Amino acid sequence: MDWLRDHMWETWLALAVMLGVAEMFSLDLVLIMLAVGAMAGVLTAALGMPVVVQVLAVAAASVGALALARPSLVKKLHGGPELRLGHGKLVGVQGVVTEEVSALEHGRIKLAGEIWSAAPYDETITIAPGETVEVLQIRGATAYVHPIPRLDS
Structure with missing residues (x-):
């Protein structure tokens, strides 16, 4: 458990990378938003914050990305000119x-x-x-x- 506490930023980074790779297979922009949250965990762990603060930062960043960034990105990616043939x-x-x-x-x-x-x-x-x-x-x-x-x- 001490090892995990000493290497929390690496753990959050590994989680962010895994979520980013998984996003390449799902392409629904949910997992990438969770990866953004995990990157907030990397930042808070690198600053030496307690695990509880890290988890709260991850949750807040993930929910914020899902609520604020994802809808506009989905709209831009899925919208486009009408195709008339x-x-x-x-x-x-x-x-x-x-x-x-x-x-x-x-x-x-x-x-x-x-x-x-x-x-x-x-x-x-x-x-x-x-x-x-x-x-x-x-x-x-x-x-x-x-x-x-x-x-x-």
């Missing part, structure tokens, strides 16, 4: 009408370097060739578009 990524993109688009006669638009079949999203309008449109929806191989107003000078 296929033709869904074309929604919101602008194109140019190449053949008149109306509800009665579907036309064509040039969209992202390709020619697409197009219909007006609002069935009461007709869109002339050369107009810039925005894709609001894609159903099958048809883009449903709405004209973008021009600011003529």
